[in-house]
Amino acid sequence: xxxxxxxxxxxxxxxxxxxxxxxxxxxxxxxxxxxxxxxxxxxxxxxxxxxxxxxxxxxxxxxxxxxxxxxxxxxxxxxxxxxxxxxxxxxxxxxxxxxxxxxxxxxxxxxxxxxxxxxxxxxxxxxxxxxxxxxxxxxxxxxxx
Ligand SMILES: [Cu+2]
Numbered sequence: 001x002x003x004x005x006x007x008x009x010x011x012x013x014x015x016x017x018x019x020x021x022x023x024x025x026x027x028x029x030x031x032x033x034x035x036x037x038x039x040x041x042x043x044x045x046x047x048x049x050x051x052x053x054x055x056x057x058x059x060x061x062x063x064x065x066x067x068x069x070x071x072x073x074x075x076x077x078x079x080x081x082x083x084x085x086x087x088x089x090x091x092x093x094x095x096x097x098x099x100x101x102x103x104x105x106x107x108x109x110x111x112x113x114x115x116x117x118x119x120x121x122x123x124x125x126x127x128x129x130x131x132x133x134x135x136x137x138x139x140x141x142x143x144x145x
Contacts, residue, residue, distance in 0.1 A: 032065035038114060040139065041065040045132045047139035054143045059118040062109070069108040070129045070137070072115050073097045078126030086117040086127075101130045119143040 032041025032048050038061040041048045047062075054060055062072050073087045076094040089107025091097035100106030107130070109115055119125070122143045129137040 033063060037061065038063035042070045042109070042129070044068055045135040045137045047129070047137065050138070051140045051142065054119050054141055056120060056122055056143060056145055057118065058143070059116050060141060061114050061116045063114045064109045064111055067111055068132070069105065069110055070132065071097070071101060071107045071109060072127055073107065073130050074125060074127045078124070080121045080123035080125070083119075083121040083123065083125065088115045098130060
């Protein structure tokens with residue numbers, strides 16, 4: 001056997017094997033937050049669970065359990081009037097949050113980073129991931145007394 005051909009074939013199979021191992025986080029996609037450290041996980045284009053039930057005073061923790069960058073951005077028209085606005089990056093309103101993302105990916109949550117918010121007002125809270133809202137990456141937290 002020609003030695004150069006043999007090496008080329010080995011090189012191919014090695015790199016193919018490595019490529020198959022790069023996405024270790026994918027194993028947890030069906031249940032990305034399987035410990036007490038977070039409540040809502042983020043896969044490639046989904047918040048999991050998409051709807052989360054909380055009680056007043058509860059601090060909810062989101063964790064980016066994927067290899068993509070996400071945001072947690074409340075919709076101003078989708079949260080109770082009395083509730084304090086929330087968004088990754090600490091933006092005070094939805095418009096600024098959207099501008100921050102489009103300017104320099106402000107508010108982006110990297111792999112394994114977390115974001116938390118304490119829900120003080122009962123009601124329904126709708127939020128989105130700005131870069132993936134087109135892929136229907138939306139979530140809801142329902143807060144009861
Ligand atoms: Cu996203």
